[in-house]
Amino acid sequence: MPTNDCLPLIELGIQQSSSTISSINAALRQFGAFRLVAPQLTRNVSQRVFQDVRARGFFRLPIEVKNQARGYSGFDTELIRGKTAFPKESVYFLRKGVENRHPPPAEFQNSVENLHNEWTSLRSQLFATLSTILDLTEPLIGTPSLDYEYLGVNFYDSDRLGRDRVHFSPVHMDGGILTILVRAADVHDGLEIADLRTTEKLDSEGIGLDASFISVPAMSDEVIVFAGTRLQRLLGKSKVRACVHRVCSPTQISNRCIIKERLSLAIFCGPPIK
Ligand SMILES: O=C(O)CCC(=O)C(=O)O
Numbered sequence: 001m002p003t004n005d006c007l008p009l010i011e012l013g014i015q016q017s018s019s020t021i022s023s024i025n026a027a028l029r030q031f032g033a034f035r036l037v038a039p040q041l042t043r044n045v046s047q048r049v050f051q052d053v054r055a056r057g058f059f060r061l062p063i064e065v066k067n068q069a070r071g072y073s074g075f076d077t078e079l080i081r082g083k084t085a086f087p088k089e090s091v092y093f094l095r096k097g098v099e100n101r102h103p104p105p106a107e108f109q110n111s112v113e114n115l116h117n118e119w120t121s122l123r124s125q126l127f128a129t130l131s132t133i134l135d136l137t138e139p140l141i142g143t144p145s146l147d148y149e150y151l152g153v154n155f156y157d158s159d160r161l162g163r164d165r166v167h168f169s170p171v172h173m174d175g176g177i178l179t180i181l182v183r184a185a186d187v188h189d190g191l192e193i194a195d196l197r198t199t200e201k202l203d204s205e206g207i208g209l210d211a212s213f214i215s216v217p218a219m220s221d222e223v224i225v226f227a228g229t230r231l232q233r234l235l236g237k238s239k240v241r242a243c244v245h246r247v248c249s250p251t252q253i254s255n256r257c258i259i260k261e262r263l264s265l266a267i268f269c270g271p272p273i274k
């Protein structure tokens with residue numbers, strides 16, 4: 001299976017070359033994704049979040065305790081396309097409509113806040129660069145209707161997955177404008193994205209059955225950026241496709257580093273389409 005060599009990389013703060021501009025445009029049509037150089041997110045701040053989660057074992061706490069934590073979403077409680085359960089646990093931060101439970105442990109909260117601060121200083125640069133690359137006249141952020149964002153820390157445990165389920169994350173698209181995905185391990189951790197040129201299908205379930213997928217290993221100093229359905233809707237399918245992605249369970253990642261537990265952190269930018 002080809003890997004992320006076919007996904008181009010954006011470096012912020014430099015003049016984008018014409019070859020970068022054309023390869024990012026092509027990748028947004030073929031995969032709805034690109035890679036971003038972001039050591040500010042991958043090196044210290046996100047590693048601190050992951051270390052804190054591991055060291056304090058937040059996800060190993062009794063379910064009654066986790067259920068008390070604001071933003072906690074239990075194993076198999078989120079549904080994809082309203083029917084397929086997502087076999088992960090998450091804690092969401094900054095999400096609207098999260099009920100007023102106890103805040104998660106202070107260290108966890110602080111480390112996520114530090115990461116969010118780093119992201120805040122990157123955000124306008126990334127969106128400005130993307131506007132240049134896509135030759136946009138309308139801003140993608142800066143209006144109240146687009147500026148919503150929230151973060152999710154995700155925990156996947158293969159011991160809970162059972163034998164018959166092959167995906168930590170069933171195939172899906174994200175609903176907002178962009179998702180920035182930071183992963184804990186510098187390995188093949190099962191993330192795959194669809195090559196949308198290999199299928200005529202448009203829904204994520206159909207694409208999941210039909211398309212070829214590429215494996216996207218985690219690289220140090222880089223994050224993956226997915227386009228969401230809102231961006232596809234705003235700019236049109238001929239310019240940007242929403243990324244169709246899934247995460248294979250460790251048993252499916254043959255001949256590669258096997259991880260039983262997986263942590264990731266997603267920053268979701270832009271409200272989903274209502
Ligand atoms: O954990 C991952 O790598 C992907 C998570 C994801 O796709 C999501 O939360 O929407």
Ligand SMILES: [Fe+2]
Pocket residue numbers: 172173174179245
């Ligand atoms: Fe996703």
